[in-house]
Amino acid sequence: MDNTNIHSIMQTLGRAAREASRVIAKASAATKNQALLAMAEAIRRDEQVLLAANANDVALAKTKGLESAMVDRLTLTSKGVASMAAGLEQIAALPDPVGAVTDLNYRPSGIQVGRMRVPLGVIGIIYEARPNVTADAAGLCLKAGNAAILRGGSEAMQSNQAIAACVQEGLRVAGLPENTVQVVDTADRAAVGELIVMQKYVDVIVPRGGKGLIERIASEARVPVIKHLDGVCHVYIDVRANLEKAISIADNAKTQRYGTCNTMETLLVHAGIAQQFLPAVSKILLEKAVELRGDAAACALVPEMQPATEEDWQTEYLAPILSVRIVADIDQAITHIATYGSQHTDTIVTEDYARARQFLREVDSSSVMVNASTRFADGFEYGLGAEIGISTDKLHARGPVGLEGLTSQKFIVLGDGHIRE
C-alpha cells in the first residue's frame, strides 16, 4: 500500500475517532459499564474463535522465525481469554472518573470555582504483539470517556481483529458508536508514523513496548506521548536497616520476577552494614543463580562477585544479574540514584526516621519507597484498579497510569450573574 493511501486511511480513522469521542465523553457510567460487560460476555462466548485466530497468528509468526519470548507473549490460552474478560469486568466495577468535581469553593468575588474531571479525547495506543493489551486498553480508554485508536504488533493482527469484533459488539449493545474503539488493520509501519503526528485527531499517544520503540515514537511524535522508558531500580540498604527485612526485600525485589520494569537492578549498601548484610544476601541470590557484579569493596566481601563496569550502573538487565555498590552514606546513595537511575522506582531499607524522610523527599523517581519491595510499583498494587502503563515522564502522569491518567481536569465556575469589576 502506498503512503498516500495510508495517510488517507489514518485521517479517516482519526476523524471518526474524534467524532466518537464527543459521544463517549458524555456517556453515562451505566452505559459505559453495560458496554464493558457485554464485551466481556462476547469474549467468553467467542473463546474458540479467538483461540483459532490466535493460532493462525502464532503459526505465521513461527514460520517467520519470531523469537520464542515474543511468541510466548503473542500466544493466547483459554486462561488468557478468561482473564481478558475478567479484566473488562474489573474495569466496569471501578468508579467512573468522568465528571467528578473537586475543590469547589467560594471565592471573595462570590463565584464558586472547582475542577471537573474530563476525558482527554482520543488516545492512540501503540503496542507489540500482545493481544490481551487490545482488550485492556480498549476498556480503560472507554471507561475514562475516551475514544481509542489501537495499533498492535502486526504479528497479532488476526487475534486483534477477533478481539476488536467482541469490543465493537459490546459498544453496539450499549448503543455507543463503534468508532469509539478502532483497531488499525494495516500491517504497514507507516500507519504508526501517521498516528503520532495527527494532532488534530489524537490527544495523546501511549506506547507500550521496548525502549527502542518508545524512544523512536517519542522523538518523532507531534502528539504528546505518555512514555514508559526503562526501569533501573535501586534498593538502598541503610546502616540502620533491619537485617531480616533488608535481606527479604532485596531478594524479593530481584528474584520475584526478573523481566519486569520494577525489578531491582542495582543494590546499594551502606559501608557500615555491608559486612553483615552482603555475604548473607549474596548466598541467597547465588543459590538462585543470580550473577553478581560489584565495585571493589563489594567484591572484597563476596568472592563470587565479578567487577562491575561503569556500564553496569546504567543497565536494565531484565535478567538474573545484579550490580552491587557499597556507599559511604545515604547522600552518596541518593547521588548514585540521581546519576544512574531511570527515575522509575527506588526503595530505602532503614529503621531511621530522618533518613526515611530524606529519601522520600529527595529521590526524584516516579515511585519512592521505604521498607517495601520495588515490585509493588504497579497499578493494581496501588489501588488504581488497572494500568495502561507506567509513566517515567514528569508531566501529567508519573508512575502507574490508571483511569485518572487518561483524564484531565477543567475548571468550572458557578455564579449568579457575577461580573468582573
Add this chain to the structure above:
Amino acid sequence: MDNTNIHSIMQTLGRAAREASRVIAKASAATKNQALLAMAEAIRRDEQVLLAANANDVALAKTKGLESAMVDRLTLTSKGVASMAAGLEQIAALPDPVGAVTDLNYRPSGIQVGRMRVPLGVIGIIYEARPNVTADAAGLCLKAGNAAILRGGSEAMQSNQAIAACVQEGLRVAGLPENTVQVVDTADRAAVGELIVMQKYVDVIVPRGGKGLIERIASEARVPVIKHLDGVCHVYIDVRANLEKAISIADNAKTQRYGTCNTMETLLVHAGIAQQFLPAVSKILLEKAVELRGDAAACALVPEMQPATEEDWQTEYLAPILSVRIVADIDQAITHIATYGSQHTDTIVTEDYARARQFLREVDSSSVMVNASTRFADGFEYGLGAEIGISTDKLHARGPVGLEGLTSQKFIVLGDGHIRE
C-alpha cells in the same frame, strides 16, 4: 555570534540549571520565602537602577520603531516596579506546594500508598519584551522548587538583566544557588531554538506571547510545552436566562477589557429570547462603539449589525468587535462552541438546572461557567495566587496554571519489610 557558540552557551546554562534544580528541589519553604522577600527588597531598593535600565531599552526600542503597544508593555513605571516587588511578596505568602502528601492509604497488602507533590525540575520560560514577567516567572518557578531559564524579548534586555541582578541577590541572601534562575543574555534567536530541544536539561517550556510565537515553539520543541494559544470565548444566552443577568454578563465579558484572552468574542443567543435580549444588549454595546457582526437572524433584529462571515466565528478579535449568532437550542450552541471555539473559556446564562448541568459537562474547554462573566478565567480570581499562564492544552495543566501546574506528583510507598507475594 555563531551557532556553535550559542549551542555551547546554552548547554552550559542547561547543565547549571539542572545542578541547581537538585538543590532548590529540597530547599525548605522558609529558605525559599527568604529568597523571595530578599528579591522584593532588592527590587524596591534598586527602583532607580531598574527604571534607568528600562529607559535605555525603551529609547532603543523607539529608535528601532517598535509599535506603541509593545513599547507600552516594555515600559516600567515606579508603580510597575512596586507591583513586581509586591508580586514576589504574594508568592512568598502562598503555601509551599512541594512535599505535600495526599491520598495516603493502606492497601490490602499492608503497604501504605500515597502521592507526594514534587518540582518538575528545570522550566524554560520564553516571553516577549515584558520585564515584569522576569520577576513573576522567577518567583513562581522558585517557590515550586524548580530552576528556571528565562528568555525574554531582546528589546527588554537591559531591564531583564537589572531585574535578574535583584533576583540573584535574593538567592544569595538565602544561601541558594544563583543558577536557580538564569536569564539568557544573548539577543540571538538561535538561543530559543537550543532551549526548546535540550531534553536533558529542561523539563518543560512555558511560552508566553502571541499565537505565532507559541505555535512556532510548539512545532519545533522536543521538550514538552505548556502552551496558551488563543481564546475564542463564547457566552451562550439560554431561553431561560434572566434578562438582567444576561445583559450584564454579555456586556462585562465583552467590554471590561478588549485585549485579554478571556474576553468574549462570540455571543450565542437562543432564538426564543433573541427578540427581547439582542436589541437591548446591542444598544449598550453600540454605545461603547463595539462593532457587531451577526448571522442573518441576528442582523434582522439589529439594523446596525453587519453580516458575519465564516471566518468571524473562529476569530479572536482582541478588539471591540463581536460576532453574534442565533441558535435553535443548547445543543446547537454546544456544537458551535465545539466547532469554532478554542477550548479556552465559555459560559452559559440560564436559570434552568438541567441545561446548566449539561453545559458544564459537555463543553470541552479549560473553563466552563454558569451565570458568570468569562473575564473571571484568571489565576488570581480562581485563588491560585498567581499564574504563569493559561493552558489551552489538555495534558498536565488545563486553564490558569499556578504553582501546582509547575509541579508533579510521585507515588510514595511506606512498608515495614513488605515484599510482593
